[in-house]
Structures are given as C-alpha cells and as structure tokens.
Amino acid sequence: MNLTLYVWRQKGTAEQGRLEQYEARDISHEMSFLEMLDVVNDGLIREGKDPIAFDHDCREGICGMCSQVINGIPHGPQERTTVCQLHMRHFKDGDSIYIEPWRAKAFPVVKDLIVDRSSLDRIIEAGGYTSAHTGGVPDANAILIPKPDADTAMDAAECIGCGACVAACPNGSAMLFTSAKVTHLAMLPQGRVEAARRVCLMTEAMQREGFGNCSNHYECQAACPKGIRVQFIAKLNREFIKARAR
C-alpha cells in the first residue's frame, strides 16, 4: 500500500518545528509501524535528505522508549499497544498519517519525534523505591503477601514509563505514571514503611517538574499501552490525604 505521512520535523529544542509531507510507497501490511518508518528513512538517506529522528529500542513493547502521537493519539489507534507493536495491517492504502512527538510542558522536544523525558526519572528519584540496602534483607518468604495485593502491585508495576499518559492528558499531568509507582509500593508490606513520605515527595516532584494536575478526563488510561487504570490515581490521592493528615 501507499501512504502519505505528515511528520513533525524540528532541528532542536529551541528551533521552530513544522509538519512535513513524505510518501511511503509499497508498504506491506505485515510491517510494523516503525519498520515502515525505517523504509522511509532509508529512502530519505538515499536521496541525500535528513532522516526522521525517533526514539525506539526493544521493538517489543516493553522498554518504553518509543513515543509518537499518531493521528492525534499517543501510540496510535490500537488499544494497549506501543508504537513499536503497531502493525500496518491497521492502516489502508491511501491513508494520510500524522506523526508528532509527545507534547507536554515537562517533555521538551529534542529533535523531530524525540522528547526529553528525564522529568519522569526525577519523579522516581524523589522516592519511587524502598530503601533496601544490598544484603541484610530477610528471606523472601518471610514477607507474606496476600495474592490479591501482590496482583494489584503487579498491575501497577507494569508501567513502562513511556509518558503516553502525559502526552494524552489535556493538563500534561503525570498522575497516572506517579500513581502507578505509588500504588505498586503501597500495596506491599515492604513499601508501606516509607509510603507516607514517598507519596508527598513524589507529588512535590511532579509539580516541580511542570506537570499539570488531574481533572478526571481519563485520557491517560485510554492511551496507556499497558492498561494502567485511573483507580491508581484515586489510590494516589487517598495515600496523599492520609499522609498529609498525619
């Protein structure tokens, strides 16, 4: 099939960006979306043009590196699927496809479709861990965890930190991301010890980094490739209020 692409091109953070048009010819429906871009890029290189810069690495939907807004939707039209796992069978011949970077105040564009997401690392740095030193920990089975709690913790821990939730949110909020880590650790006895301090510090970091607040649009949940649920935001709020009331 043949497609028309409109791709965001921007040389650097301080430069002005714009959409540019490209033709993608003879695309197989078995290709992944990024393989389609590889083909376009190899064509651009042969023509002596600058290829489109985009983040990607594992190409199996787990590293969280890929980050493109496709036709207005972070990670594109297929639910619970990262860009790298999106396949061309979901498009048809003659389609126009708009490809843009994550857009949020806390994610400045680095080049083309690449953004700076180090703000997410800094939220984790504020307290997204248990303070367990290497060595000197109890036997793994000394800490019993009810299966439903362990399962909820795992549901939250599945977050890949891609930032689609932020890109989807009209407020550019990182509440889903932050709540996933807060919930993961708050569900486990090992994480309870520092739960109150953690939720306050991570919430502060979120605000400091320029992320907005949640106003219940639920766009984040719709865009999340891992199915992280907004219930975790409720959990974050509850943990926060409990911590502040102490």
Add this chain to the structure above:
Amino acid sequence: MILDGKCPPGPLAEKWDRRRQEMRLVNPANKRKYKIIVVGTGLAGASAAASLGELGYNVEAFCYQDSPRRAHSIAAQGGINAAKNYPNDGDSIFRLFYDTVKGGDFRAREANVYRLAQVSANIIDQCVAQGVPFARDYAGYLDNRSFGGAQVSRTFYARGQTGQQLLLGAYSALIRQVAAGSVKLFPRTEMLDLVLVNGEAKGITVRDLITGDVRSHAADAVCLCTGGYSNVFCLSTNAMGCNVTATYRAYKKGAFFANPCYTQIHPTCIPASGDYQSKLTLMSESLRNDGRVWAPKKKGDKRPPHEIPEEDRDYYLERKYPSYGNLAPRDISSRAAKEVCDEDRGVGSSGYGVYLDFADAIKRLGEAKIRERYGNLFEMYERITGEDAYRQPMRMYPAPHYTMGGLWVDYDLQSNIPGLYVLGEANFSDHGANRLGASALMQGLADGYFIIPYTIADYLAGAKPGAVTADHPEFGKSRQEVAEQTKRLLSINGEKTVNDFHRELGRIMWEDVGMARSEQSLNHALKSIPVLRAEFWQNVRVPGSGAELNQEIEKAGRVADFLEFGELLARDALMRNESCGGHFRVEHQMPDGEAKRDDENYCYVAAWEFKGANREPELHKEPLAFETVHLAVRSYK
C-alpha cells in the same frame, strides 16, 4: 599464553568464602575518594552501580537510552532461577550448579558457576525487599515454575515480565543512589573507547548522543556491563541499539575476547515476515511448560493446523527426548526445529516455522488458567501476527538471542587489563557453551549485587585514588581517534545505507555462522566478511554531521564494529573443531545428531588477543579443570 582464572583452591563449596576472606577491603571513609565508571544500566550495570554507590564509592553510570530503566534486560520474560528449594522438590545449590555446568555442555568454569548458585538465593531476597512483585500463591508465598534444562521448579517469575520487574527493582535502587548523590547518571551517552594509563583501565571516552560532544571520563576502575552481541546477526531478539562496541573497543585496547562463537539461538521466536524485518520477537521459553511443539509428519503439508489429524502430527521433541520433552534445552530444541524445516516440514508462508500448540493445555487447565499464566504473551503474539493463539497454534522459529561469549574475566570478574571489570552478559564466565533459561537474570544480578562489591575493593585497595585525571594525554589521544572515525564515516558519502550493510552481514552470519557451522561455511564467512567490510568503508552513506543528534552515525559506528567482530566470531568457530552447546559443527555430531564434544582437545576457554587492524588475533587458552563434576555426554533423553 596459558591464562589463569585465579580460582581459589580448596573444596568447591568453600572457594568463595575463602576468596572473600583473602580480599583486601577499602576503609569506609576512603571509599568516596574512589571513582568507578559503570557502563550499561541493565541488570548487571544497575545492580552494580547501586550497590557500589551504597557502599560509598563515587559512581558514574552511563547508558545509551534516555533512561537507565530501558536497558534490554527489561525484555526478559520468563523468570529467574534460584536454589531456594521452596517447593521441596529436591533442589539444592549443588543441583543448580550441576544443571548449569551440564546445560553449558561442560565449557564453563566450575568455581564461577558454583558461586553463582550460592548467591542465587540472596538475589530473590534482595528483589523482594525492593518490592519486586513476584508471583505468589493464595497463602501469600512465592510461586515457582519449571524451566528448560531442569527437573525441579526453581524459577521465580513476575507474570511474563520478570526481566522488567527485576530491572525496575535494580533501577529503583540505582536511582535512590542518584538521589543520595553517590551515583551520577549519564543517559543518552555512548562509550566509544576504553582508556588505559600504564596498562590499567582508567577511564572511557564517550559521545553525548544529543550534542555529539566527545568527552572523556577518568576513574579508578571501569565496569563494563554492556550486554551481548546477538545483533551481529542483524535479526535477533535484542533491542535495536544493542551492540558490541564497548566490549569490542576494549578488545582493541588489549582485553581478551573469550569464546565469541558461543551464541545461543532461542527456539521460540515469532518467524520473520519479510526483508524489511527489523528484529525478531521472542516468546518466553516458559510457554514450553504448557505448549506442545509439533510439525506435520508429511513433507510439504500445507493444510491449516486444525485440519491435520493427530496421526499426521510429529511431536518431535517429545518423541526424541522423552524425559525432558518440550522442555529440552534451547540449543537442542532450536536445531530440532531447523532440521524439521530443512526436511520441508516447516509451517507458515515462509516454511520456516513449527507449531507450539496449547490446545491440550487449554483442555486440561481451562483457558482462564492459560490466560493467567501467559496472557500478555498471547496478546503480544496476536499484535504481531494477527493470530489468536487460544484458537490456533503459535508459529515459532529459532532466533539469535543470547551470547555466552564475552570479554575474558578471572574469578574476580576482572579482565586481563587491571582495573577493567566485566559483568553480566558482556563477560564469558558462567554459562559455558549454552545458557539455561532463567539463568541470565540470575547472573546479571549476582555479578552486580553480590560479587563486584567484594572483588573491586581488592583492586582499589592497591590503587591510589584519583591518580589519573581526564587531562592525561592518553585521553586526548583517545578523543582524537574517536573524532577521526566519526569524520571518516561522514566523509564516505556512498550509495548504501548502514542498514543495508547490517542486513548483509546478518545474512552471512546466519547462513554461515548460525545454528549449524562447518569448516566450509566458516571459511566462506571468513572470506565474505572482509569483502563486505571493505565495501562498507567505501560505499556507506551516513548523512548529517557529528555535532548533533545523529542516529545514523550511532548505528554506523556499531555496524563498523560488528563487521570486524563477525570475523572474530567466525574464526573462533573455525578454530573450535568440536560441537558443544550452542556451537554446532556439522562435522562433529553423534549418530542421533547431538553435539559431539572433544574434551581431549578443546576443554579450554579460547581467549583472543587483538594484534592490529589487519593481523590475525592471537589465541590464548585457559584450560578448564573439572574437579567436582565428571565430564559426561550431555543427555536429555
């Protein structure tokens, strides 16, 4: 030269205690005066940087991704082994050790493997303390599953995302040290050279992938935790950015590269669909716990799977290996799949595939149970192929997945260059000629959490802290070399893209140096690779400049190294005139097609020394002494 692995003397079970007793320590107040560079932030790198930071060392951690949380350890699905014996099914440290040595086809160092089994239990404790949400039973205890090459259930798992959860655990420990100020992070930074001063590793030269700046970082010791080199095959299960550059450039600076021919082809990957294919996706080996592998009995049988009756199906793993069945080790399963396809009994449009069928398991356990165990893997399969594996069998084919070879290290994980330590997949030490499932995660974390914190102190205690700074002339020389290579790559302006060359190299490697190697195929590779390499340096086109974010220049540097390294791999495979584990020479097989080792002549580690650009590398041997394990024919029947 005969290499010495410096394994401590004495009974196997006491070697690690003994070594720890002998090693020198660094006084707590002095630790902060030492700077340690850690390259790579996967399981080995993140756990090492975190643990060294906790001890008080001044650590700098580098990764090419935008965040340390994205290293490729994250993609490991199945699980992590540990000799906890929680199920009371007969496991022990010795059994895990024995299984690993046997699985590696008796080509690993006994003392290293025993230590790995010893610390395996601590890893699980550590991860649980970090909040890694391992699977649990209804009583709240940890759950275990079985895995290839073992008859006990010793594998801990977190749904189908064990690598992700372990890496996020290690990442959180690392980022805690970043907050504490003991670790400084350098994401989007790629190591392009190792710097030696007076023969010792004292720093690295890196390229800032955003600005293109080439910088030097000096330190008192360097740890390479940069993973494996499966991408030399172009198509592999590795992430797109995985490369051999850090270890290969260390090799060019004098570090020995050991057993490069030990590569593992994983039996259960989704078959390729076309020439544009950029990577192959692995489906966890744990699927083989409940899935049955089969192919049609008849050649060229193109009927859809549900129309092929039981009597026309060949469950070839169950037939050939009745006691291990579908859980036969990876190398054996991969070759069996290739044989079936070579006999024209393969499935799918390309004919390069076999079925992995869950129909029986769904009948026995119900779809809900299968969904609970493998739900995310089935979803992943459907996303890529558009097929529903609850209704029809998956199609699978082997793909390069893991590399057992790597830089040579001694018992302390120190390479032959003083001050250069190599951890995780990047070293060669623990898996011999073949790695068992769920052992990579174990090794990465063992090296980082529980071995390097002890062994590096022994070296640092004898080194004056901060003796070398980045204004030493060796650093300037190194930066200049790196800048020159970049300039040269940009100036060629040829006709073919970097991807074109990488794909072509991959084809040579897969055809000639892949699952079945012969003297003829290896000589063919040794002829073709230099030709391709010469063409690369005359005809590659790398657009843009070096002073900006330029993904093509990053890729070009990595492919340039693969074009040299592929030759070393083929040379090692040619030299090793025996079959063992993942290295299969068609000339050496048992009557039933199993790998036939030659213990008399090849029971050694092959460590290669770089001798200059167009000169043959020199082979050094480390004889493998088996004091405890009796060398035996590896049988999984």
